[in-house]
Amino acid sequence: MKLRNKTKIIIGLMAAAVIAGLGILSFEKQKTPEKLLKILPDRVDLQIQDVRYTDVTESGVKWEVTADTARYIKKDNATFFEKVRVKFITQDGKTFLLTGDKGHVKTDTKDMKISGNVKIISESGDRFATDYLDYSHGDQVFHTKAPVMMETGRMKIGGRGMTLSLADEKISLLSGVKAQIR
Numbered sequence: 001m002k003l004r005n006k007t008k009i010i011i012g013l014m015a016a017a018v019i020a021g022l023g024i025l026s027f028e029k030q031k032t033p034e035k036l037l038k039i040l041p042d043r044v045d046l047q048i049q050d051v052r053y054t055d056v057t058e059s060g061v062k063w064e065v066t067a068d069t070a071r072y073i074k075k076d077n078a079t080f081f082e083k084v085r086v087k088f089i090t091q092d093g094k095t096f097l098l099t100g101d102k103g104h105v106k107t108d109t110k111d112m113k114i115s116g117n118v119k120i121i122s123e124s125g126d127r128f129a130t131d132y133l134d135y136s137h138g139d140q141v142f143h144t145k146a147p148v149m150m151e152t153g154r155m156k157i158g159g160r161g162m163t164l165s166l167a168d169e170k171i172s173l174l175s176g177v178k179a180q181i182r
Contacts, residue, residue: 046072051081055110059140060091061166067103077108084114090166095123100133110137127151130162140166148173156180 051070055063067081084103089095101116115132131146142164150157150171161174 045074048072057137059167061140062089064088065103065105072107077106079105079107081105086112086114088166090169097121098133111135112137125153128164142166145174154182156182 048070049068051065051067053063053065053070055065057063064087065081066085066087068083069081071080072078073080081103082101084100086098086103087095088098098114098118098120100114100118102114104113105111112135113132114135118130118133120128120133128148128150130144130148133142133144135142143162145161147160148158148162150173157173157177157179159173159175159177163172163174164170
């Protein structure tokens with residue numbers, strides 16, 4: 001009789017231990033969030049979060065590109081950015097900050113397109129805004145056919161289409177130019 005009681009007690013303790021173990025595992029599983037594997041599209045060769053890239057051109061212009069996300073597609077020679085910020089410093093030390101929602105750079109030519117809430121701010125506080133902006137690295141020229149707005153401390157100028165040359169630092173508005181002097 002004593003053996004049966006001991007057996008019942010041992011079986012009872014083992015069952016309680018198993019139930020307690022399952023309860024702890026269940027609790028830990030609920031407490032720890034599952035880490036999901038993010039699957040990249042077939043075409044993407046590399047994807048990076050919190051990107052910083054610096055380049056100095058032959059002419060001495062320095063580019064510092066930062067973005068929330070970058071996706072590189074080798075076969076297209078292209079890198080795509082989300083929430084992109086480009087700080088460029090000219091040969092003579094002038095600094096400009098270019099921001100946009102999305103960016104696209106051809107890695108073989110270094111041509112660039114920035115789109116969505118595009119803004120350029122100079123170190124002197126001059127501002128420029130448009131929907132998109134293309135950059136031709138070979139010509140060192142920014143250009144757009146979209147509406148543009150430029151503001152300085154003394155005036156506000158709007159128009160449609162623009163070119164901005166880094167080589168000679170000249171800006172041209174192409175059509176529908178309106179200015180307001182303060």
